[in-house]
Amino acid sequence: MTYRPRTSRRGRVLAAVLAGVGIAACSPSEHPGHSRDEGASAPPTTAALAQRLVERMGGIDALNGVETLVGRGSGMRTRIGQIRIAGGEDWTLRVEQTETIDLANGRAAFEYTISNDQFNMQRTEVYTSFEGQPIGWNTGPGRPQIATSPNGLFSWATQNSPQMLLRRNVITVALAAAATASDQPAVEKEIGGRASLHGTARLPSGEEIGLYFDPESGLLNAYTALDTEPMLGDVVAEYLLDDWRPVGNVTLPHSVTIRKEGRPFSSLTYESISVNDASALSIFEVPAAALEQARQVVSTEGSWSPLTLNEVAPGVYHAVGYSHHGMVVEFPSFVAVVEAAYTEVQGETLVRAIGERFGKPIRYVIPSHPHWDHTGALRRLVAAGATAILAAGHEVELRAVIEAPHTNPPDELARRRAAGERVGGIEVFTGERVIEEGDRRLELYEVSGIPHVEPKVLAYVPHAGAIFQSDIFFGAPSPDATALYEAIRERGLEVRSIVDGHGGVVPFETLEAAARSSIQ
Secondary structure, eight states: OOOOOOOOHHHHHHHHHHHHHTOOOOOGGGSTTOOOOTTOOOOOBHHHHHHHHHHHHTOHHHHHTOOEEEEEEEEEEOOOSOOSBTTOOOOOEEEEEEEEEETTTTEEEEEEEEEOSSOEEEEEEEEEEETTEEEEEEEOTTSOOEEEOGGGOOOOSSSSSTHHHHHSOHHHHHHHHHHHOOSSBOEEEEETTEEEEEEEEEOTTSOEEEEEEOTTTOSEEEEEEEEEETTTEEEEEEEEEEEEEEETTEEEEEEEEEEETTEEEEEEEEEEEEESOGGGGGGGSOOGGGHHHHHHHHHSSSOOOOOEEEEEETTEEEEEOSSOOEEEEEOSSOEEEEOOOSOHHHHHHHHHHHHHHHOOOEEEEEOSSOOGGGTTTHHHHHHTTOEEEEEGGGHHHHHHHHHSOOOSSOOHHHHHHHTTOOOOOEEEESSEEEEEETTEEEEEEEEOOOTTSBSEEEEEEGGGTEEEEOSSOSSSOOHHHHHHHHHHHHTTOOOOEEEESSSOEEEHHHHHHHHHHHHO
């Protein structure tokens, strides 16, 4: 029997890629003092692999010629911050999505529908510019068209903001790889269960990205980066690519799966992708209904989002934002904020409004529950010096939000911590907590048995007969409404007004009628 040396798995992978990039295998004798398994070959450099990638995608001129990308498809969003109970499973939502990336002008947009058996919503979120400055605008059925600073955009599409489309799209990654990939040899690694050759490059922003090249096709199996999520903070993100197909004179992936923190985050399969469709750019025009707000954004020092303080009773105010609201309670020497809605910029606008109206520090912020769309301003209020009062049943999730590192980019809390400035802390309560000064009193109740979330914090102001709730009463009978009514009656609270986290201020009789109707 004739002996044939067995080629290692590493050798087979490298042989495939060396053939693709045109690098000849050298014999061991050509490298004195070095030996390796027979069949193994010197790995190609990341730069050589990046060059091969660009060629397989259509060439450098073709990629540089891509000014606009419009992708339409469907998939899943598997991380949206809607757990019902600490440590519980998050919702999974179906996504029907159109994304528009204007690479030439640094703009991006989502238009999408998300749904599951309990929930359905349409949204449009646009990162654009107005009078030479970046702004956002967004809307949805039954919602106004509003303008905001870019960090006021909150999305449940495949990313938390359309800005991420500019930072994490494959055209930008491929061009960055061609320009900055190193001459160091690539390393064999697996990602998503696929053998790859790994190297690094830098995006125009200076961020380092990991590149995972398919050794046979020369295309990317994946790229990785450090993403800073509003709620999760710094997370290693994997962008897994598949189903590469020609689109005009370039080749692009038609399947993208995103993993963050090693967990599924979202996925999208593109039904169509178009390149340089000029008609798609109309979405970046700020609508007439939002022009006055756009002017407010660019004229404000700092960030700005629509927000008004409407008096409910002496010392009690409804902090009305775009779609998510809170309650402000004034004490003789300080202010307490109930609910940390909706985004970092809404929190900043609220901090500024409280300073202008009351001239008092924000001593406390009290989130009613840990869902992401009701806690997006939490870190900004803690940055302003507020102590976050957390129900014990919410501590794990909300402590993680407050303490997470944020570096890419840093938010105000991260900047102030890095500078050694004073920021707020965390206090945890179980059952009940009372905040009192002078003739003002705010009572907090950690309530169990409300279907929407377990537990739920209700905030009650006795002198005003006002109670704040969000997500559990929308004016109609429901199990949540009945549970809210029963929680109020069990505690003997003399409620006259319900201050809503999504709607307005309604009389208690409205809830009473809905609950009785549901019981009957």
